[in-house]
Amino acid sequence: MKIAFIAMSGIRACDTELLELGLTLPGFVERSKQIASLPSLGLLTLAGMTPKHHDIHYIEIPDLTAESTEVDHFDLVALSSYSAQIDEAYELAMRFRARGVPVVIGGPHVTARPHEARKYCTSVILGEGEPVWLQVLEDAQQGRLKLIYDARKLDFELADAPMPAFELLKIENYNRLTVQTSRGCPHNCEFCAGSNLICNRYKQKPAEKVLAEIDRICEIWPHPFIEFADDNSFVDKAYWKALLPELAKRKIKWFTETDLSVADDPELLRRMRAAGCAQILIGFESPTRDPLDRLELNRNWKLRRFAQYKTAIKTIQSHGITVNGCFIIGLDGQTADVFDDIVAFVRETELYEVQITILTPFPGTPLYDRLKKANRLIEPANWEKCTLFDLNFRPIGMTEAELRQGFHRLAVKLYSEAATQGRRNAFKQNFRKNVAVEKGNGYVLN
Structure with a gap:
């Protein structure tokens, strides 16, 4: 069969004012470009397990006006899309079906809304794709x-x-490019639309498989930058302490997402730095304590860790690893003061990078279910607004207008060229000072 693996790529946002602001805000645009340029690891994985006698093609479609939507005939199409692009994916699926081409769609959104997806495609995959893909091909x-x-x-x-x-x-x-070392997360954050929606437990990929994937990437791209596609790396710290020396031999640079616990282990941080870790992304969510209460549903982990936020950032960055701190606007318990609170937090901690998003009720999450039950969703099925930058619920503690306008002003303060460059300069200066201290103590950071 001739098979197309098609990813709906690119960043989506309905807020035109924010889009216009983004054109002039380097810090905001940089991470957006990084996310938009990531290939679909899920589709590449399914392609990798497809028997070699099939003719396979990987295609990315940034929007439905792109020329690549008018492709040659295929015998089977596999589509991947996040919630924000799902309506476009459905439309594309219908175009293929009109030509008599069967279409299979998978991922978190259709796993949460299978009966919706069935209207537009031939088949829906619920949960992880690997266990059923060979059966799909045979059928x-x-x-x-x-x-x-x-x-x-x-x-x-x-x-x-x-x-x-x-x-x-x-x-x-x-x-x-992305490589996955684990799937799932031990935390259960109310808002999270990560792999917990398709995976019922935390899983770790054997280190030899991770290294083999990196070696394969290095064969086609010398000195690549790797983004580990994990919801929470370093859950198993012993695993990583064994993996990191092997990563160091590859001489790559890499980025990943994790939680605050990495700051508890100086040896781990040293090995991360030596192995090429450039930056870690951590979800702090709120610069103040109260909105964190019951945000993590298992053990209230975020709230219990709040007192360590500031010292943890300093510890991590002192090892030469930059922190990208994430904050969510619109959490219950936040007021219009949150915008000034985030600016103050970022300045005090000298975060290298900061990411702000609007609280987004993704389908399938406990947050979506809670807000729907409380009649706080503005448009319960408007998936186009599941962008992290558009408001689709009724906040408490501030009005909808206050949230939108405050978000815009905050973006300007955080992502202006002066603010972005100031954070980077502060990190470099602090790291140089730390290296000098470490040399004086007889230890030199790599």
């Missing part, structure tokens, strides 16, 4: 695709994960 060849392939109760191990088909990519189109 497609026989012309008997099922409406739903439900992998949620199948026990798939990352030890069985295939090598993603990185060779399908035009490397010059990317500034970083």
